[in-house]
Amino acid sequence: MVDISVDLGFLKLKNPVIAASGTFGYGIEFSPFIDLNQIGGFVVKGLYLSPKQGNPPPRLAETACGLMNSIGLQGIGVERFSKEVLPQLKGLRSALIINICGDTNEEYARIAEYLDKHEEISAYELNISCPNVKKEGLCPAQDPDDTYEIVKLVKKSCSTPVITKLSPNVTDISEIALSAEEGGSDAVSLVNTFLAMGIDPETRKPRLGNFFGGLSGPAIKPIALRMVYQAASAVQIPVIGIGGIASGRDAIEFIIAGAKAVQVGTANFTDPDSTLRIIDEITAFCKEKKIKRLQDLSGAVDLNP
Amino acid sequence: MLKNQRAVIAGKKSWGNDYFLFSLEAPVISRKSKPGQFLMVKITDNPYPLLRRPFSIHARNKHNIEIFFQNTGVGTSMLSQKQRGDKIEILGPLGNGFHIGERSESKKASLIGGGRGAAPLYFLACELVKKNINVTVFYGGKSSEDLPIASKFKKENIRTLCSTEDGSSGFKGLVTDLLETELKTDTPSLIYACGPEGMLKSLSKISKKHQIPAELSLESIMGCGFGACWGCVKKIKKGNTAEWHKVCEDGPVFSAGDIIWD
Numbered sequence: 001m002v003d004i005s006v007d008l009g010f011l012k013l014k015n016p017v018i019a020a021s022g023t024f025g026y027g028i029e030f031s032p033f034i035d036l037n038q039i040g041g042f043v044v045k046g047l048y049l050s051p052k053q054g055n056p057p058p059r060l061a062e063t064a065c066g067l068m069n070s071i072g073l074q075g076i077g078v079e080r081f082s083k084e085v086l087p088q089l090k091g092l093r094s095a096l097i098i099n100i101c102g103d104t105n106e107e108y109a110r111i112a113e114y115l116d117k118h119e120e121i122s123a124y125e126l127n128i129s130c131p132n133v134k135k136e137g138l139c140p141a142q143d144p145d146d147t148y149e150i151v152k153l154v155k156k157s158c159s160t161p162v163i164t165k166l167s168p169n170v171t172d173i174s175e176i177a178l179s180a181e182e183g184g185s186d187a188v189s190l191v192n193t194f195l196a197m198g199i200d201p202e203t204r205k206p207r208l209g210n211f212f213g214g215l216s217g218p219a220i221k222p223i224a225l226r227m228v229y230q231a232a233s234a235v236q237i238p239v240i241g242i243g244g245i246a247s248g249r250d251a252i253e254f255i256i257a258g259a260k261a262v263q264v265g266t267a268n269f270t271d272p273d274s275t276l277r278i279i280d281e282i283t284a285f286c287k288e289k290k291i292k293r294l295q296d297l298s299g300a301v302d303l304n305p
Numbered sequence: 306m307l308k309n310q311r312a313v314i315a316g317k318k319s320w321g322n323d324y325f326l327f328s329l330e331a332p333v334i335s336r337k338s339k340p341g342q343f344l345m346v347k348i349t350d351n352p353y354p355l356l357r358r359p360f361s362i363h364a365r366n367k368h369n370i371e372i373f374f375q376n377t378g379v380g381t382s383m384l385s386q387k388q389r390g391d392k393i394e395i396l397g398p399l400g401n402g403f404h405i406g407e408r409s410e411s412k413k414a415s416l417i418g419g420g421r422g423a424a425p426l427y428f429l430a431c432e433l434v435k436k437n438i439n440v441t442v443f444y445g446g447k448s449s450e451d452l453p454i455a456s457k458f459k460k461e462n463i464r465t466l467c468s469t470e471d472g473s474s475g476f477k478g479l480v481t482d483l484l485e486t487e488l489k490t491d492t493p494s495l496i497y498a499c500g501p502e503g504m505l506k507s508l509s510k511i512s513k514k515h516q517i518p519a520e521l522s523l524e525s526i527m528g529c530g531f532g533a534c535w536g537c538v539k540k541i542k543k544g545n546t547a548e549w550h551k552v553c554e555d556g557p558v559f560s561a562g563d564i565i566w567d
Contacts, residue, residue, distance in 0.1 A: 022534075023533065023534065024533060025532060025533035025534075029531060029532050029533040030533065032307040032531075033307070033309060045535075053548065053549060054535065054538070054549055056549075057525070057537075057538055057539065057549075058526055059526075059535070059536045059537075059538065060356075060526045060527070060528050060534070060536035060537070061526070062354060062355055062356055062526075064353055065352040065353050065355060066355065067355055067356065067528065069528070069534070069536060071534070071535050071536060074535050074538070074549060217352070217355055218352040218355070246352065266355070268529070268533065269356060269357075269528045269529040269533070269534055270347065270355060270356060270357060271309075271347075272309060272396070272529070272531070272533075273309065
C-alpha cells in the first residue's frame with residue numbers, strides 16, 4: 001500500500017493533486033467528469049469582491065505545447081459566490097481553496113474576512129499577480145515588500161490558512177518566496193502564468209484582445225520546475241508546484257524538486273479527468289519504485305555528479 | 306449528462322484536401338444530441354496541438370454521430386489524416402442547440418450556411434423536416450468546391466439554393482445577398498444560421514430589417530468547451546445589460562438581437 005497523502009501542516013490532503021485556479025471553474029463544472037471527492041483539492045476561479053467583466057476577446061491563443069490566456073479574471077464576485085456556489089460545495093471530502101484577488105491590498109483582506117466564517121473553506125490562495133490600482137498597476141507579486149505587506153494584512157484579517165501564489169515574472173523568485181514566508185504565509189504555490197504575447201503575421205494584430213496574456217501548459221514546465229526548486233530551497237513553509245503538469249511523472253518531478261503538493265491547470269482543459277489520471281499515475285510510479293511514502297520523495301533531488 | 310469517450314471512426318469521406326466528414330461510433334452521445342450542439346475533439350495524445358477542437362454535430366443516427374470540417378490549420382490537418390478504424394476522444398454533447406418548433410407560427414424556416422458553417426445545418430434541417438417545417442437552405446462559399454454537402458441536403462428533398470463568390474456555382478455573390486433576393490418574394494418565419502462572422506453580422510441586420518427572428522450559431526476559440534475557462538466569450542445582451550457570455554455554455558446559438566457586434 002502506497003501512502004500518497006500530504007501533510008502541509010495547516011492542511012492534510014489525501015493525495016498531492018490540486019486543481020489549479022482559473023482552470024477548474026468553481027469546481028462544479030467538473031462534476032460531470034470526475035468525483036470531486038477523489039482529488040486532493042481544488043482552487044476555485046479567482047474572486048474579486050464585486051463581479052468582474054474580464055477582458056475583451058480573443059482571450060485564448062494556442063502556441064506550441066502551450067496556451068496563452070487573457071481572461072482578465074471575469075467572475076461573479078464574492079457575494080454571489082458564497083450564496084450560489086458555496087452551498088453546492090458543502091460536504092466535499094477534498095480541500096476547497098478559494099483564490100482571492102484584489103485591486104488593492106484592502107480588497108484582499110475584505111474578501112478573506114468576508115469568507116472566514118465558512119468552515120468548508122480549507123485555505124485561501126492569494127493571487128498576488130493582480131494589478132494594484134494604487135500602485136500604477138504593479139502586481140504585489142513583483143515586489144518583495146509589497147508581497148510581505150499584502151500577506152501580513154490578509155493574515156491579520158482572517159483565521160483561514162493562507163497560500164500565496166507567486167508570479168514567475170520576477171528576477172529572483174527566492175526573494176519573493178521569502179517575503180511571503182516572513183509575512184506569515186502558510187505556504188506558497190508557484191508558478192502563475194508567464195507574461196507572453198502572440199501576433200498574427202497576416203493581420204499584424206496581437207492574438208489576444210488584451211495584447212499580453214499568461215502562458216501555461218507543458219511549454220512552461222522546465223522553467224516552472226527550476227523556480228519551484230529555487231523557492232523550495234529558500235523557504236521552510238510548504239511549496240506547491242505548478243506549471244505544465246500533465247502526467248504523474250511531471251508531478252513527481254516537482255515533488256523531487258521540493259514541492260509537497262502540485263496543482264494541475266491547463267491539463268484540465270484537454271482532459272477534464274486529468275487530475276484523477278495523474279493521481280493514479282503517481283501511485284503507480286511509487287509502486288514501481290517501491291516508494292512507501294510519497295512525501296519521502298519531496299526535495300529528494302540528487303545533485304551529486 | 307456529458308460524456309467523454311473514445312470513439313471509433315466508422316466512416317470517412319473527403320473532398321480534396323479541404324473538407325472532411327467523419328462518422329463516429331458514439332451511441333450515447335448520438336442519442337442525447339440536439340442540432341446546434343457540438344463536440345470537443347482531441348486531436349492527439351501528445352501536447353501539440355494542445356487544445357481540443359470544437360466541431361458542431363453534423364448529423365446523427367442511432368449509433369453514429371458525424372462531424373464535417375474544413376482543413377484550416379494544424380489541428381484540423383492532423384485530424385484529417387486519421388483513418389477509418391482509428392479512435393478519437395470526443396466530449397459532448399456540449400452547449401445549447403437551436404430552438405426547434407417552439408413557436409407555433411414557425412412553419413417556414415430559412416437555414417443559412419457559410420462555408421464549413423453549413424455543418425450543423427444538415428442535422429437541423431433533418432429535424433425540422435421531421436416536424437413538418439418547410440425548410441430552404443441557403444448555402445454559400447467562395448467557389449463551387451466550397452459547397453461539398455449541397456448534395457446531402459438535396460438528397461433529403463430539401464430546397465437548397467447555392468451561392469459562390471466567384472460565380473462558379475449558383476448565384477454569384479454572398480449568400481446573404483441571395484437571401485435578400487429571395488426575401489423579396491418569400492418570407493420565412495425564422496432564420497437559422499452558422500458561418501463566418503461577417504455573414505452573421507449581415508444576417509443580424511437582415512433579421513432586424515425584415516423583422517424575422519434569427520438564431521445564429523457563433524464560432525470561437527475554446528479552451529475547454531464546458532464553461533470552466535471563460536475563454537470563448539462574446540458580448541451578449543440580457544435584459545438591459547450586455548456582458549461577456551460563454552459561447553460554449555450559454556451558446557453557441559444566440560438570438561441575433563442579443564448579440565453585440567464590435
